[in-house]
Amino acid sequence: MRPPHRRLAALLAIAAAVPLIQATVLVRVYWLTAQALAPQVSAVWPYDSYHDMRWLLVYHNSWLMFGAGLLALIALRGVLSATLVSLAWPTRLPRPPYRALLRRNIAVAALTAVIVLPFAAYSIAASAVSLSWFLFASLAPMALLAPFLQRMAVVRSPWRGLPSARLVGWSLLDLVVLSLAAWAVFGTAAAGMMWAPIVAAVAGAVNGLMWRQTVRAALLQTRVRWRWVPVMPIVVAVALAIPLTTQVLAQPNERTRNTLAPxxxxxxxxxxxxxxxxxxxxxxxxxxxxxxxxxxxxxxxxxxxxxxxxxxxxxxxxxxxxxxxxxxxxxxxxxxxxxxxxxxxxxxxxxxxxxxxxxxxxxxxxxxxxxxxxxxxxxxxxRTYYPPPEAKTGWGLAAGWLLRAMFKVTTIGSKAPSTPDEPFIRSLLDxxxxxxxxxxxxxxxxxxxxxxxxxxxxxxxxxxxxxxxxxxxxxxxxxxxxxxxxxxxxxxxxxxxxxxxxxxVYGPIERLSEAWHAPSxxxxxxxxWRPATTPGPPFTPKRFCGPIKRS
Missing domain, CATH: 3.40.50.1820 (Alpha/Beta hydrolase fold, catalytic domain)
Structure with missing residues (x-):
C-alpha cells in the first residue's frame, strides 16, 4: 500500500487531470460556456453522472449511439470512481480489493445513470425552452440524492439507514463548490482562454479533496439512524416526484377565463x-x-x-x-x-x-x-434539440422520449395538456x-x-x-x-x-448557474438548423445579435 501522502497526491492528480483534459478540448473549439461543466467530470456522486448524462442526451443522434454511449460512460465512470474511492480510503480501515471496488462502482454508475437520466432530460427541456424552473426541478433531486449515492460506493448495506449529518454537509458543500468552480472557470475563460484549463484542474483537485472527505464520512459513521428502514428507494421515489410535481403545478387552471388584466x-x-x-x-x-x-x-x-x-x-x-x-x-x-x-x-x-x-x-x-x-x-x-416522435434518428432522440414519458405522467386527466411536441415547442426547437x-x-x-x-x-x-x-x-x-x-x-x-x-446580483447568478445547464x-x-446558420465557429459569442439568415 502506498504511503498516505502519495495516495493523496495521486488522488488529487487524477481528479485534476480529467477536468484539465476536458477544459483543454473545449478551449480548442472555442466553446466558452461549456467550459463551466468541466470541473464536474471528476465530482462525487451524483454530479459526475449528471455531467455525463447531460452530454449524452444532447450529443447522440440514434438509439445505437445512445446505447453505446451509455454503456461506455457507465464503464468509464465506474473505473474512475473506483480509483478515486480506493485512493480516498482511510488508512486506518481495511480496504477491499480494487476488483471489489470496481464491481461496486460500475454497479453504482449503472444505477446512478438510470436514476439521473430523467433529471438530465429536464435539463434538456430547460435549455430548449429557457425556463429556469425546469433547471431547478432537475437540480434539486441531485442535492437530495447525493449523500445516499455517495454511501453506495463504499458501504455494504447502502439501501438502509440514513447518512450521517457530516456526509450530508459535505454533499451540500460539494454543490456550492461546483457552482463556484464553474464561476471561476468561466471567468478565466472569458478573460483569457489559456487559463481556463488550469482553473479547471485546480477545481478538479478540490474534487479530490471532496472524494476524500465524503468517503471518510461514509465509512466512519458510528451510528446509523433508521438502520433497518429501506431509505434509499424512498429517497429515489421522492427525488423523481420533484420534477413531476413541479410539472403538475405548472398545468393551467382550466376554469380561469382571463389571465392578464394589468x-x-x-x-x-x-x-x-x-x-x-x-x-x-x-x-x-x-x-x-x-x-x-x-x-x-x-x-x-x-x-x-x-x-x-x-x-x-x-x-x-x-x-x-x-x-x-x-x-x-x-x-x-x-x-x-x-x-x-x-x-x-x-x-x-x-x-x-x-x-x-x-x-x-x-x-x-x-x-x-x-x-x-x-x-x-x-x-x-x-440551445438543445430533440426530433419529433415520428423520427427514427436525430440529435437528442432519447431525451425527447424521456420528456414525453414524464409529461405523460404529469398530464393525466388534463383536458389541455402541454406536451414536448406541441407546435409551440417544436417551433422554438426548429x-x-x-x-x-x-x-x-x-x-x-x-x-x-x-x-x-x-x-x-x-x-x-x-x-x-x-x-x-x-x-x-x-x-x-x-x-x-x-x-x-x-x-x-x-x-x-x-x-x-x-x-x-x-x-x-444578476451577473453572479448567471455565472453560478452556468454549471448546471446542459451543453448547447x-x-x-x-x-x-443548417439553412438558417451563418458561417463561423459553432460556439462563438459573436453569434449573439449577429446577422439573421433565413431559410
Missing amino acids: PIFTEPLPPQVPYAVVLLDGHNSAYDGRPAADPNVERFSYVGLDSARRPLPYRSQATHRSLESSSQLLAAQVETLHRRTGRPIALVARSEGVMVALTYLRDRPGSPVRALAMFSPLVRAG GAPFYRYHTLCPIPGVRMIAFLPITTAAEYPPGQPIRIPVVQVVAFHGGIIRRQSATDQLTDFLSGAYVNRRLR LALPLNPV
Missing part, C-alpha cells in the same frame, strides 16, 4: 402615450373577450378576430400553436388596430407572447410596430438559430425594453452583454407585469422615456 388593460392610457397597444399573454393563458378600458388597447387573441375584427376569446389550449401561425394572427390584428386608430403600434408581451412578437418582427421589418416591451422573455431558448441568439437584441426602428425576473439570470449566458434597456426585478417568471412599479416604468417607456434598471448543441450539426 392596469394598462383596465385603465385608460395616459395622454402622453402615442401608441395603440396590443397585449400578448403567454403559454397556457386565457382570455374571456372583454374589451380594454381604452379603445386604443387590445388583447391579442391566439384564435384570431371575429367578423367585427375584434379579438376572440380563447382558452389555454389555443396558446399551444406554432409561433409562425400565432405571428400571422398578430399581423392581422396589428394591421386592423393600426388602421382603426391611425396610431403606431406598441406590443406589450409576456413569455410566449414575447416570442410571438419577435417572430412577427423578424418576418415583417416594415410593420407599423414602433415599440416592444417584453416581460419574462424566453431569453436563451433553442427556429433555434434565431431564438437562441436574438431574443434580447435591438430591432431597427423599434424601441425596446425587457422586464427580466431574477430567475432569468439562471437562463442567460454569463458575460454576454444585453444590448437593449432592461428592468431587472426580484420576481418569478411571468410575475412582473401586475406590479405597480412595473406599470409605472412601462408607462414611462411608452411615453418615450429611457428606462434601464439593473441589479448587481452545435448549430452546424443539426440538419434542421
Whole structure:
C-alpha cells in the first residue's frame, strides 16, 4: 500500500487531470460556456453522472449511439470512481480489493445513470425552452440524492439507514463548490482562454479533496439512524416526484377565463402615450373577450378576430400553436388596430407572447410596430434539440422520449395538456438559430425594453452583454407585469422615456448557474438548423445579435 501522502497526491492528480483534459478540448473549439461543466467530470456522486448524462442526451443522434454511449460512460465512470474511492480510503480501515471496488462502482454508475437520466432530460427541456424552473426541478433531486449515492460506493448495506449529518454537509458543500468552480472557470475563460484549463484542474483537485472527505464520512459513521428502514428507494421515489410535481403545478387552471388584466388593460392610457397597444399573454393563458378600458388597447387573441375584427376569446389550449401561425394572427390584428386608430403600434408581451412578437418582427421589418416591451422573455431558448416522435434518428432522440414519458405522467386527466411536441415547442426547437441568439437584441426602428425576473439570470449566458434597456426585478417568471412599479416604468417607456434598471446580483447568478445547464448543441450539426446558420465557429459569442439568415 502506498504511503498516505502519495495516495493523496495521486488522488488529487487524477481528479485534476480529467477536468484539465476536458477544459483543454473545449478551449480548442472555442466553446466558452461549456467550459463551466468541466470541473464536474471528476465530482462525487451524483454530479459526475449528471455531467455525463447531460452530454449524452444532447450529443447522440440514434438509439445505437445512445446505447453505446451509455454503456461506455457507465464503464468509464465506474473505473474512475473506483480509483478515486480506493485512493480516498482511510488508512486506518481495511480496504477491499480494487476488483471489489470496481464491481461496486460500475454497479453504482449503472444505477446512478438510470436514476439521473430523467433529471438530465429536464435539463434538456430547460435549455430548449429557457425556463429556469425546469433547471431547478432537475437540480434539486441531485442535492437530495447525493449523500445516499455517495454511501453506495463504499458501504455494504447502502439501501438502509440514513447518512450521517457530516456526509450530508459535505454533499451540500460539494454543490456550492461546483457552482463556484464553474464561476471561476468561466471567468478565466472569458478573460483569457489559456487559463481556463488550469482553473479547471485546480477545481478538479478540490474534487479530490471532496472524494476524500465524503468517503471518510461514509465509512466512519458510528451510528446509523433508521438502520433497518429501506431509505434509499424512498429517497429515489421522492427525488423523481420533484420534477413531476413541479410539472403538475405548472398545468393551467382550466376554469380561469382571463389571465392578464394589468392596469394598462383596465385603465385608460395616459395622454402622453402615442401608441395603440396590443397585449400578448403567454403559454397556457386565457382570455374571456372583454374589451380594454381604452379603445386604443387590445388583447391579442391566439384564435384570431371575429367578423367585427375584434379579438376572440380563447382558452389555454389555443396558446399551444406554432409561433409562425400565432405571428400571422398578430399581423392581422396589428394591421386592423393600426388602421382603426391611425396610431403606431406598441406590443406589450409576456413569455410566449414575447416570442410571438419577435417572430412577427423578424418576418415583417416594415410593420407599423414602433415599440416592444417584453416581460419574462424566453431569453436563451433553442440551445438543445430533440426530433419529433415520428423520427427514427436525430440529435437528442432519447431525451425527447424521456420528456414525453414524464409529461405523460404529469398530464393525466388534463383536458389541455402541454406536451414536448406541441407546435409551440417544436417551433422554438426548429427556429433555434434565431431564438437562441436574438431574443434580447435591438430591432431597427423599434424601441425596446425587457422586464427580466431574477430567475432569468439562471437562463442567460454569463458575460454576454444585453444590448437593449432592461428592468431587472426580484420576481418569478411571468410575475412582473401586475406590479405597480412595473406599470409605472412601462408607462414611462411608452411615453418615450429611457428606462434601464439593473441589479448587481444578476451577473453572479448567471455565472453560478452556468454549471448546471446542459451543453448547447452545435448549430452546424443539426440538419434542421443548417439553412438558417451563418458561417463561423459553432460556439462563438459573436453569434449573439449577429446577422439573421433565413431559410
